[in-house]
Amino acid sequence: MASSAVERKPKPSGRSKNDVRLLKRKRDIDEYETxxxxxxxxxxxxxxxxxxKLPLSQPTSRGLxxxxxxTLTDIQSKAIPLAxxxxxxxxxxxTGSGKTLSFIVPVLENLYRAKWTELDGLGALIISPTRELAIQIFEVLRKVxxxxxxxxxxxxxxxSLQEERERLGRMNILVCTxxxxxxxxxxxxxFEVDNLQMLVLDEADRIMDMGFQTSVDAIVEHLPKQRQTMLFSATQTKKVSDxxxxxxxxxxxxxxxxxxxxxxxxxxxxxxxxxPLSEKLNTLFSFIRSNLKAKIxxxxxxxxxxxxxxxxxxxMQPGIPLLHLHGRQKQTARLDIxxxxxxxxxxxxxxxDVVARGLDFPAxxxxxxxxxPEDADTYIHxxxxxxxxxxxxxxxxxxxPSEKxxxxxxxxLKxxxxxxxxxxxxxxxxIQNQLQNMCFQDPELKYIGQKAFVSYAKSIFVQKDKEIFNISKYDLxxxxxxxxxxxxxxxxxxxGEDMKKLKNAPRAALSSDEESDEENKGKKDKKSDVRTRYDRMFERQNQNVLSGHYSKLVADDDRHQHVDTDEEEDFLSVKRVVPVESESESEDEDVAASGPAPKLIAGIGKDPLVIDSKRxxxxxxxxxKLTKLKEKGTKVVFDENGVPHQIYELEDEDDFQQRGPAADQRAKFLEEEAARVQEADLxxxxxxxxxxxxxxxxxxxREAALAAGIEDPEAPALADADDDEDPLALLASLPLADDEQEQDERPPKRPKKWFEDDSGDERKAKKKRAHIIEAxxxxxxxxxxxxxxxxxxx
Incomplete structure (x- = not known):
């Protein structure tokens, strides 16, 4: 048979893969040049x-x-061409004029025209003062x-610092704090920054401020000097030093x-x-209650x-969802909020002020x-x-009123x-009464309020502009x-300021103040007979983990005043000495005349604690202070019976060698244990x-009692039985069943089958017999x- 040949169609004439690559490369080069x-x-x-209308690359135009x-905003139309x-x-x-795009578009375009790849390393660095603003910049960069x-x-x-380290070397653009x-x-x-092309500082006035000054200086030292630098802010810094x-x-x-x-x-x-400062919380709560359908x-x-x-x-549930955001929260919580x-x-x-800069919250x-705010720039932001x-x-x-x-x-001026x-x-x-009730019922909320008060007072005290912030003019x-x-x-x-005022005050004023204090004190003593719930609240101290902080925050002024006056009455104050046990009554009288006898409190330390003064x-x-006087405790472990024992610790090798050779110690140990075992055996x-x-x-x-006919003294006896009555009379009076009736009630015995014999009964009887041995x-x-x-x- 002749095989039919299959005709193959010739391949269409076309370009090879290398030719396609060359054409694409040539097209890219032409695009870069144009x-x-x-x-x-x-x-x-x-x-x-x-x-x-701007000369932008195709990827950037598609992203926009x-x-x-x-359309371009005013800042974008002027800044982007220069960049x-x-x-x-x-x-x-x-604020809100579109400064973020003013540096993101130039960053993308300059790196694109420089043909930047992953192998070239870091090309642009964008620094932000807060994490939230950095996240927002990164999202805009990712979209465009x-x-x-x-x-x-x-x-x-x-x-995670480790995850960032693994990816950091492959980044071309970084947004960071x-x-x-x-x-x-x-x-x-x-991480290398030797090839950096662009440095961008968003909210530059804040970054160049005292809070970030050292960090920014250290970062700039690592960066190459031949680079493009851009600074953006609503209130721009113009300091020559910056x-x-x-x-x-x-x-x-x-x-x-x-x-x-x-x-x-x-x-x-x-x-x-x-x-006024005392009305701020009331005004704020009233404002929120009257604007429930707003974003605040x-x-x-x-x-x-x-x-x-x-x-x-x-x-207090004002009727609107409440959120809070500050710098001490964890990053995940801040992102969720x-x-x-x-x-x-x-x-x-x-x-x-974490939220004050750059963040774009809609509507x-x-x-x-x-x-x-600390200054007009912070107000603007x-x-x-x-x-x-x-x-x-x-x-x-x-x-x-003092700040107006x-x-x-x-x-x-701004x-x-x-x-x-x-x-x-x-x-x-x-809302003052509601806050008092909440602080009275919840010690933790009261503690948070005390810390908030102190932090607010500190924030006023550290302000530079004393013309606005004068802490003495506030109604704290x-x-x-x-x-x-x-x-x-x-x-x-x-x-310290109060002590300076007391030292610089004239003596006449001090004496008049003391007299007025004595008069007020007498009035207070008369009124102290009736104590209300709020009086008890003022005297109350936290009894939980916050008690130490509470005692530091709240001062018991009366107690401190009494102690100071007693100590400062005499020019030289000497502590009372513990009197020795006197043999005569005259010595006892002398001790009693010198003052109250000191108290001795035992159980706190090795020696009893002497209480001989108000201090x-x-x-x-x-x-x-009491814990310092106590002895250091020793750790113990409890066995199965609840008996405490000292914790077993291994002995150091040097101490073991000092007690002699190991063989001698082993022999000694065996002798001691053998003696102890013999004693226990005896x-x-x-x-x-x-x-x-x-x-x-x-x-x-028991045998002697049975032989003499005496009942067993240990056997139980009937309680409360009379001698005349027979204890078994009741049982004898009960009717007994007849023998015939008992026989009828018993089930009949099964008759033997024709194939059964007596051998099985004998075997069962043998099994039932018990071999009893009395010991x-x-x-x-x-x-x-x-x-x-x-x-x-x-």
Whole structure:
């Protein structure tokens, strides 16, 4: 058979894979060249309003379109062209004006035109003052740069350091906080920054502030000097020292709204309310109650204040979801809280200045500053959380009467228009009694309130601008009462100021004050007969783990005053000496005349504690000082019977060798143990003999009683039986069943089958027989057991 040949079709003529690669590479090179040429020819004076008119790469343009960024803001239209040309920039614009895109777009474009790959290492570093702002910048970078091949990372505190180390060497763009970045620069060996092209500082004025100064200086020392540096903030720093530290090269100052009449957005309505310190909490609660369908941010000066206000308001249930955010929370909790506040329409968040910078919360209606900001720049950043991207917003500043004049003057210099307003008296509520009841019932809430009071006082005391913040003008006692605290907590730094006033005060004033104190004291003693619930609350101390902190925070002024006056009455004060036991009555009389006899309290230490003065009586109230007098305890373990024993510890080899050779010690140990075992054996034998004698005596007494016809004395007898009555008479009177009836009731015996015989009955009878051996005594030794076993076998 002839095989039919199959005709093969020829391959279509085309290009090989190498040709395709070459064409693609040539096309990319042409694109890079045209893009670079377009950037060089870019006119900086032109007013560009659309991203499509900028010389941007295709991946960046696609990312902007997908993220719905089409038009440029004022700061973006001026900063992006300069940044594309590689200039150093100082960018300043109002809050919510789109500064984040002003540096993210140049970062992506400059690295793209430099043909940056993973092998080139770190190309751009973006530093943020807070973790929340760093996360927000990273999210914008991820959206806009989704079509680029760069690898980007987020380096902030609160996450695993080891995981960040493993990925850090492969990153091209890093968004970070200063502290964490410096930690990796010092500890991660695979992290290199020698090829860095761009350094970006967002909220630069805050980063260059005292809080981050040392960290930023250390980071800049690691970075190469030939780089592009960009600084952005709503209130830009212009200090020559700051710019010199960053090694800026002829920076371009881009201030979009510098010529504007106001430093804040025009759509923002700003008010201030004069509220005394003792009324702040009442005003805040009343405001929240009257704005239940709003999104509110409340700024406070310290995290402890935030926690106290959150915990107390949460118990009172104002009718709106409450959140709190401060720097001492864990990173996961901070992320959850920010995401909740972003997603909710109506909620109120209490926060510190962690939230004040850069964060973009959508549709915030009100920004309330319960505590006065440290300066006008902080005020601008706080109110910038609302009225973003030309939207409407409102802000309220609570001012103490002592803060009004200085703060309004600072805001006027910064071109911040603020109008005064008043709270409506009809809607004003007082929560002082509720806070007192909560602090009375919950010692932990009272402790948090005390710490919050101290932190607030410290935040005022450390402020530089004493024209605004003068701690002597604040009503701190009224503030403590408004928080529901039983007394004003002690403030350590204020104690020195009080002592200075007492030293510098004239003697006449002091004497008059003492007289008035004596008069008031007499009045108080008369009124002290009737004690109310609040009097008991003021005297109450925490009885849980917070008791030590409570005693440090709250001062018992009366007690300290009495101690000081008694000690300072005499010029030289001598402690009373314990009198020796006197033999005569005259000596006893002398001791009694000298003063009250000292007390001796035993059981605290080795020696009894002598209480011979009021200072020593005060020592009994301090648990910390009493523990120092006690002996150090020894650790013990308990056996199965509950008996304590010392913990067994191995002996050191040197101590073992000093006691002699090991063989001699072993022989000595065996001798001691053998002697101890012999003694124990003798004790056991004597105990066994004693038991035998007792059993023998009992048995002989029982046999003698039976032989004499006497009942067994140990047998139980009928209780309360009369001699005349027969105890068995009742049983005899009962009717007995007949024998025939019993026989009828018994079941009949089964008849034997034809194949059964008597052998089975005999076998069963043999099994039922028991071989009984009577033993005089219970077997105690091995010989007795052997004799008993021999008897059983026979």
């Amino acid at each position: 893009l670079q040429k377009a950037v060089e020819e870019l006119d900086l004076k032109a007013d560009t309003k659309d991203f499509s 379109d997908a993220s719905h960024f089409k 594309l040309k590689g200039r150093d920039i100082l960018g300043a614009a109002k 740069g989704r079509y680029h091949t760069f690898s980007a990372g987020l380096v902030i505190g609160g996450k 200063p502290g964490r970045m410096l930690q990796h620069m010092d500890q991660t060996a695979a 710019l010199a530290r960053l090694s800026l090269r002829d920076p371009e100052y881009v201030a979009v709204h510098e010529a504007a009449s106001h430093a804040t957005p025009t759509t923002l309505q700003q008010y201030y309310v004069i509220t 941010i409340v700024f406070m000066s310290s995290g402890k204040q935030v926690r106290f206000v959150y915990e107390s308001f949460r118990h 920010t995401s909740k506040f972003l997603s909710t329409k109506n909620s109120c968040i209490f926060a510190t 915030v209606d009100w920004v309330i500053q319960m505590d006065c 706080r109110v910038g959380r609302t009225a973003r991207y030309e939207r409407a917003g409102k802000a309220v500043l609570f001012l103490d 004049e200085g703060m309004l003057k600072r805001l006027e 071109k911040v228009p603020v109008q005064q307003t008043k709270a409506r008296e009809k809607k004003q509520q007082s 006692e009224g503030y403590a009462v408004s928080m529901g605290l039983p007394g004003t907590p002690k403030i350590k730094f204020q104690k 020593r009586e005060k020592l009994l109230r301090s648990k910390k 004790d056991d034998k004597q105990l066994a003999k004693q038991k035998k004698r007792e059993k023998r005596a009992k048995r002989k007494a 005089e005594d219970e077997p105690e030794t091995l010989e007795d057991l052997e004799a008993l076993a021999a008897g059983l076998l026979t």
